[in-house]
Amino acid sequence: MRTDIGNALGGEPALTRDALDELDADVAAAHERIAAGMADDEFGYAALNLPETADPERIRAAVEPFADSEAVLTVGIGGSALGAATLSNALASDIDAYYLDNVDPEHTTRLLDSLDLSRTAVNVVSNSGTTAETLSNFLVVREAMESAGVDWTERTFVTTGPEGNLRNLATKHDLPALDVPAGVPGRFSVLSTVGLAVAAIQGHDIDAVLAGAAAERERLAGSLYDSPAYAYGATTYALAQRGALTNAFMPYAESLETFAEWFAQLWAESLGKDGQGQTPARALGATDQHSQLQLYRAGPRDKLVTLVRPTERADRDIPETDLEGLSYLGGESLGTLLDAEFEATEASLTAADCPNVRLEIDRVDERGLGELLFGMEAACVCYGELADLSTFTQPAVEWGKKAARGLLGGGEFEEAEAVRGKDRLVVE
Structure with a gap:
């Protein structure tokens, strides 16, 4: 996995290289805490050991x-x-x-x-x-x-x-x-029995998934400049501290649309605590260039856009045409067009001072997915350490579970009573 944070600098909200350099000392301390948690197989941190323990x-x-x-x-x-x-x-x-x-x-x-x-x-x-x-x-x-x-x-x-x-x-x-696996919250469990059993039935190479994850694990280091995962975690944290409270996550591959859903749960459930967090917004390139991009480029300055793509993919040629105004497409390919859309969106956001980060893998295959999944998990944990959050808990989710169970007669829960006492103002 490669992380390009160059377009996260100098936008609005503003993040400078000097600020990142200062934050790097905190990343080093966060890495020490993460490494210790992994070594002791502590709750939550055990998820980062799955490339070896699965x-x-x-x-x-x-x-x-x-x-x-x-x-x-x-x-x-x-x-x-x-x-x-x-x-x-x-x-x-x-x-x-x-x-x-x-x-x-x-x-x-x-x-x-x-x-x-x-x-x-x-x-x-x-x-x-x-x-x-x-x-x-x-x-x-x-x-x-x-x-x-x-x-x-x-x-x-x-x-x-x-x-x-x-x-x-x-x-x-x-x-x-x-x-x-013990000590692994559900949203961090993709690299275990929970996420890999279906892939095994489908005939996918789950060893390659774990190998990709293991490669990213080896790249965790005491500096954001040496670790793609920490670079992303630290940059998103720094931008959130400066007001970028929405993270629009936009893969440029139809096959990664569900990955954006997975990311949204990971980011929201892990980091949305104590009045902190960054709201994940799911998008798909190039589709949402024709809808959501208007808001990201010209709306409130409270957003980071994360652009994700593979650099290699199967391609399909665009046929030659004599239609007026479309001849320039003939002889090109859909992949070339999608890459052009990606780079145009990136440049468009940067020109509008909207911070954006590029995440890349070689291919959407088992190894590439392992890199990406582990990388985002480690980035999330890094963000949580920097923000001093309890990354691996989900008290707000548990509140809703208790309320629903009480409403269904599964026990006495004060949360259910709060639902029953809801104020109503109905307009028909």
């Missing part, structure tokens, strides 16, 4: 019974689904991957009706084994399989913690079970 052979063995699958359906939510979806949506496979990561009844019904459940592997993912959305969806999936005459125990495996409902279910029905 067990790809164990993953392949667990999913081997599902080698005949035409599709794989993951039932999970948030970090239990987004990492796997990032990989499966970025990499081509003959085995389709689907995700039930919401409890919209119409969507769930449409999806289940569209699948041949007798040839579908079902992957149920929940660390606690008690996540209401995940277990509710799984009960619906199990019922659909039974109604279709499919033995759900032959088509299901679970990824979960050492105890809880899913672990008990796996034991009772002798289901293949993968362990969620």
Whole structure:
């Protein structure tokens, strides 16, 4: 992964090279703290050890019974689904991957009706084994399989913690079970059983994913000028301190659209605490040049734009044409056009004094994705250290979970009472 922070300097809000040089001492201290946490396998920091501690052979063995699958359906939510979806949506496979990561009844019904459940592997993912959305969806999936005459125990495996409902279910029905790694929050779990099982079923090279991540791990260093991950984490932190409280994350590859969703969860849930944080805004190049770019270039000066691209890709020629005004496109290619759009957007933002950062990988392949995923995780942890945040917790998310559970009769929670006491001003 390569990080170009040159266009983050001198814009509005203003960040100077001198300010980055001063911040570099804090990056060195942050790196010492991160390295110590990794060495002790502390909660959260253990995620940065996954390139070494993940067990790809164990993953392949667990999913081997599902080698005949035409599709794989993951039932999970948030970090239990987004990492796997990032990989499966970025990499081509003959085995389709689907995700039930919401409890919209119409969507769930449409999806289940569209699948041949007798040839579908079902992957149920929940660390606690008690996540209401995940277990509710799984009960619906199990019922659909039974109604279709499919033995759900032959088509299901679970990824979960050492105890809880899913672990008990796996034991009772002798289901293949993968362990969620200890000390790794869900949004940081893509490089583990949680994110790699679907990729293994699809036939992707999960060793290469981990190798790419390991390469980025080796590049962590005590200076932002020596580490692409820390360069990004430190620059985004410095800009947020100066008022760039929105981070528009804009990959220039259709295959990386889900990666932007994964990034949004990582950034928002990890850094949105104590009145701090940077709001991630998902965009897609070149599509959103025709919509969101207007705001980024000419709106309030409170934004950073992160542009992401592979430097190599399969290409397709644009046919010659005699249409007036379009002849210049003939003989070019779609890839050349997309690169021109990327560079034009970058230059446009810079000309308008909008800070922007370029992230690049060689290709959207297993190794490149490993580099990018690990790099963003390390950048996030670096930002959290610089901001003195509790990066690996999510108290606001837990509040909502308790409120929903109480409303459904799953216990007495004061959060549910707060929902019931909502003020209303209805206009009809």
